[in-house]
Amino acid sequence: MTGVVEPPEASRLAHPDVPAAQLDHVMVVLAGRAILNDISLEVIPGEFVAVLGSNGAGKSTLLKALLGLVRPVAGSIRVAGRSPVQARSDVGYCPQVRTLDRETPLRARDLVGMGLDGHRWGLGGMSRRERDAAIEQVLAQVDALAFAEAPAGRLSGGEQQRLAIAQALLTRPRLLLLDEPLSSLDVRSQREVVALVDRLRRQLHMAVLFVTHGINPLLAVIDRVCYLAGGRAAIGSVDEVIQSDVLSRLYGSPIEVIRAAGRIFVASDEETHE
Ligand SMILES: Nc1ncnc2c1ncn2[C@@H]1O[C@H](COP(=O)(O)OP(=O)(O)OP(=O)(O)O)[C@@H](O)[C@H]1O
Numbered sequence: 001m002t003g004v005v006e007p008p009e010a011s012r013l014a015h016p017d018v019p020a021a022q023l024d025h026v027m028v029v030l031a032g033r034a035i036l037n038d039i040s041l042e043v044i045p046g047e048f049v050a051v052l053g054s055n056g057a058g059k060s061t062l063l064k065a066l067l068g069l070v071r072p073v074a075g076s077i078r079v080a081g082r083s084p085v086q087a088r089s090d091v092g093y094c095p096q097v098r099t100l101d102r103e104t105p106l107r108a109r110d111l112v113g114m115g116l117d118g119h120r121w122g123l124g125g126m127s128r129r130e131r132d133a134a135i136e137q138v139l140a141q142v143d144a145l146a147f148a149e150a151p152a153g154r155l156s157g158g159e160q161q162r163l164a165i166a167q168a169l170l171t172r173p174r175l176l177l178l179d180e181p182l183s184s185l186d187v188r189s190q191r192e193v194v195a196l197v198d199r200l201r202r203q204l205h206m207a208v209l210f211v212t213h214g215i216n217p218l219l220a221v222i223d224r225v226c227y228l229a230g231g232r233a234a235i236g237s238v239d240e241v242i243q244s245d246v247l248s249r250l251y252g253s254p255i256e257v258i259r260a261a262g263r264i265f266v267a268s269d270e271e272t273h274e
């Protein structure tokens with residue numbers, strides 16, 4: 001890395017058409033097993049992609065590969081035109097399952113601010129005032145100003161999820177990675193989080209990879225799905241991918257897709273899920 005650091009706005013304006021994420025024949029092996037096997041995917045700026053698949057399919061691993069936390073043994077990954085490690089400040093990440101201790105003394109605002117600490121855009125390069133303004137901006141972006149002073153651990157799951165998204169927005173990412181942000185939320189909060197992410201990706205022209213077990217809350221907003229099974233991926237629109245023949249081929253066993261009342265159910269011998 002050179003000592004010259006481009007501010008995120010400048011790099012965004014200089015390369016508006018660079019894909020937010022590119023995976024080219026990527027293979028990731030963990031503990032001797034190919035978790036991702038020959039995955040190719042290009043995500044354009046502002047695109048909303050749902051990442052689907054059963055437990056253990058490799059959804060979180062895909063996000064970690066884009067973060068540079070796991071390295072592929074074959075193929076290549078680019079994020080905003082750079083290696084995942086070089087592109088860290090272009091990526092916002094909400095990891096899977098974060099429940100706060102109910103007694104945490106942190107206020108919502110302090111919790112979000114922790115996203116700046118230790119970051120290269122963090123306190124080192126920022127005045128107190130710039131830091132406060134950055135936190136205020138992301139709290140406003142996720143409609144969290146009303147509870148910014150509340151003890152974070154006492155907030156609802158949906159409110160905590162909005163704070164996690166606010167934290168991920170601090171570096172003005174070009175790619176937002178959300179790992180099961182809907183788990184443990186009720187239907188109304190799920191709807192709110194999906195609408196929020198949809199609005200943000202349009203306002204900020206930010207690509208989103210949204211890991212979920214249920215596709216139905218996302219049907220109105222997603223551009224494409226990336227369905228993972230057995231290390232492989234089926235990628236395309238909902239209508240292209242969520243089909244009995246496509247998923248049966250992907251799983252290597254019979255899968256039936258049922259569409260009813262505007263919802264989609266995926267049934268195998270073992271389970272039926274949304
Ligand atoms: N660090 C690791 N070392 C070895 N195996 C791992 C490691 N991380 C993940 N795995 C294995 O890789 C597979 C994929 O894990 P991953 O967490 O990506 O699945 P997932 O699709 O996110 O599942 P879930 O829906 O349960 O979150 C699993 O079988 C998991 O046990």
Ligand SMILES: [Mg+2]
Binds near residue numbers: 059060096179
């Ligand atoms: Mg996971």
